[in-house]
Amino acid sequence: xxxxxxSQIARLIDRGALFVVNHSGGKDGQxxxxxxxQYIPADQLLVIHAHLPGVEWPGTIEHIRATTKxxxxxxxxxxxxxxxxxxxxxxxxxxxxxxxxxxxxxxxIEREIRRYLKANPRFGGLVVNCMGLRAQESxxxxxxxEFKFNARNSKAGxxxxxxxxxxxxxxxxxxxxxxxxxxxxxxxYGAGMTRLSCCFCIMASRQDLCTxxxxxxxxxxxxxxxxxxxxxxxMMPAKGEAPKYLEEITGIxx
Ligand code: SF4
Numbered sequence: 529x530x531x532x533x534x535s536q537i538a539r540l541i542d543r544g545a546l547f548v549v550n551h552s553g554g555k556d557g558q559x560x561x562x563x564x565x566q567y568i569p570a571d572q573l574l575v576i577h578a579h580l581p582g583v584e585w586p587g588t589i590e591h592i593r594a595t596t597k598x599x600x601x602x603x604x605x606x607x608x609x610x611x612x613x614x615x616x617x618x619x620x621x622x623x624x625x626x627x628x629x630x631x632x633x634x635x636x637i638e639r640e641i642r643r644y645l646k647a648n649p650r651f652g653g654l655v656v657n658c659m660g661l662r663a664q665e666s667x668x669x670x671x672x673x674e675f676k677f678n679a680r681n682s683k684a685g686x687x688x689x690x691x692x693x694x695x696x697x698x699x700x701x702x703x704x705x706x707x708x709x710x711x712x713x714x715x716x717y718g719a720g721m722t723r724l725s726c727c728f729c730i731m732a733s734r735q736d737l738c739t740x741x742x743x744x745x746x747x748x749x750x751x752x753x754x755x756x757x758x759x760x761x762x763m764m765p766a767k768g769e770a771p772k773y774l775e776e777i778t779g780i781x782x
Pocket of ligand 1: 731
């Protein structure tokens with residue numbers, strides 16, 4: 529799959545920027561990495577995975593490692609786990625207030641990028657943080673700016689940009705990129721999941737929740753138990769609807 533590189537990106541490659549590939553183990557991060565390695569010199573690429581202990585699919589780190597093909601890979605973790613975060617707040621994150629993304633993924637990844645730049649002065653603090661968001665996934669992602677200067681992180685000698693290289697790709701194109709690279713997507717897709725990262729995501733479809741409940745019954749029990757203990761549902765109800773607990777949504781008894 530050819531990428532129409534903007535002149536801004538071409539210039540950043542020439543300037544020797546570090547390109548960081550955010551990789552959750554899902555298809556979008558995998559396809560993004562397969563594409564970027566065609567354009568970005570290997571010594572300017574770094575892969576980072578924010579690991580979510582206990583809630584992501586088994587084999588995710590191994591899967592990512594198999595697709596990095598020798599590129600440096602950093603696996604980072606937040607100081608708290610997903611369950612600790614929910615227990616402390618007494619509620620699950622919501623699609624509007626996604627503390628899970630900001631605290632468990634974005635925060636740790638940005639911390640690792642700062643560390644890496646400091647330890648590798650050859651990049652001169654110049655970094656492009658690449659994320660695998662796609663327009664097809666949601667109206668919000670469709671509206672997201674594909675490339676932008678990140679003023680919040682451009683301090684202490686850093687010049688930081690955010691880039692969504694696969695924003696315009698369809699789901700089918702993403703799988704085609706993975707196949708063309710001679711790779712396979714994470715096993716959970718073959719088992720019926722449509723999205724990856726956390727097995728049970730606060731934004732998952734009913735179908736994915738049911739599939740995950742069947743594939744990971746013990747973990748499902750933990751979510752169901754947590755909902756009942758804190759009296760708060762994991763899934764936000766649709767506008768005008770009453771909240772529903774996981775067992776009500778899936779129809780699967782824990
Ligand atoms: S996969 Fe879902 S639940 Fe997990 S961190 Fe991302 S948004 Fe939150």
